[in-house]
Amino acid sequence: MGFSVDSAFKYFIICNYFGLVDNFGKNSTYRTWDGSTFYVDFYDLDTANGSDNQGELKIDPDVWIKYITNQATSENATQGM
Numbered sequence: 001m002g003f004s005v006d007s008a009f010k011y012f013i014i015c016n017y018f019g020l021v022d023n024f025g026k027n028s029t030y031r032t033w034d035g036s037t038f039y040v041d042f043y044d045l046d047t048a049n050g051s052d053n054q055g056e057l058k059i060d061p062d063v064w065i066k067y068i069t070n071q072a073t074s075e076n077a078t079q080g081m
Helices: 003-016
Strands: 027-033 037-042
Touching: 003 037
Parallel strands: none
Antiparallel strands: 027 037
16 A cells, blocks of 8 residues: 555645645545555645635735645735635
8 A cells, every 4th residue: 555656746736836725734635546556636626826715815825835734834824724
């Protein structure tokens, strides 16, 4: 049993490119089709392109995720993420 490194790498790049800040924590899912290799998959893309979970543009474009723990590190990032 293991993870697809290719899937994890692509997931990380796509999440950063589209600003999917909550997909590094609570909104990631893991799928398998053979019971052996797992792939990271997307769930609930409500924070894409700077939106918050209400659909408003609140997440700054320079936000960065610290250690994949779903915490913004930029000083001007939205409070309460």
